[in-house]
Amino acid sequence: MNENLFASFIAPTILGLPAAVLIILFPPLLIPTSKYLINNRLITTQQWLIKLTSKQMMTMHNTKGRTWSLMLVSLIIFIATTNLLGLLPHSFTPTTQLSMNLAMAIPLWAGAVIMGFRSKIKNALAHFLPQGTPTPLIPMLVIIETISLLIQPMALAVRLTANITAGHLLMHLIGNTTLAMSTINLPSTLIIFTILILLTILEIAVALIQAYVFTLLVSLYLHDNT
Amino acid sequence: MASVVGIFSHSSVSVPVKDKKLLEVKLGELPSWILMRDFSPSGIFGAFQRGYYRYYNKYINVKKGSISGITMVLACYVLFSYSFSYKHLKHERLRKYH
16 A cells, blocks of 8 residues: 555656656647647637736836746746646656756756846845844844745745645545445545545646746746846 | 559559558558658657647647547546556556455
């Protein structure tokens, strides 16, 4: 039972070669591009969604921050489609692997911070000390603010990994419970099945929300540093 | 894949084996047909591209495309993932001896 519970998180391999690369490359197949103004229904709905999210996200940035808009919009689309595809039965979700989330979080955070330190160094350093702190507390507070800055990429990656992994695990466990209880006690099976349905709806929401949160925080770090 | 159409589409006209489509190749010519296909990386990429556009133009790039165009792709993805996880799923079958 223990071996089976975590076996769905193992990266799939074909004869030892990582098939996870193929699975990561699958979502772009679902998002076609077009050179025409009026397209088929799939492209039209996707373009409408992309326009909605990009407008929502990029209005708070100035001109320099908006140069990142391609990066952030493609980030949110990638995370959202990967999380939603992971809700299909038997599929492998790349965002459950901490390695991939770290690979996404660290370069983006580092890019935003380095950009801030290069252009406006006084503003960037001023983040380390909030306004109006009493003078004796200053050394300690600087240390605390530095730690909270350095922990941001770790928090981004671990937040995404933990949320998606926990959701998948819960669904596995409750699904197994439903199956096991179906022979023992029927009314409780129906209750547990209702819980499973609610959990699935929650997971769909979590998939989208996590994408949003990741991207929002990256854009927040960007806003601080432009 | 070049196909010979028009007045040359009946079998009594001899067409070189290389240019035939798969359903027009006779069974005895199958090994030589397979060997003549282009298996270089650009050839394989071209084959994937042709297949993608064949599916895309038939089911998605139409005036009133329905949701089945994309659900067929997702169903194939589910079957593909099932084949990967079969190895540890077969221990969960309800059998007396595994």
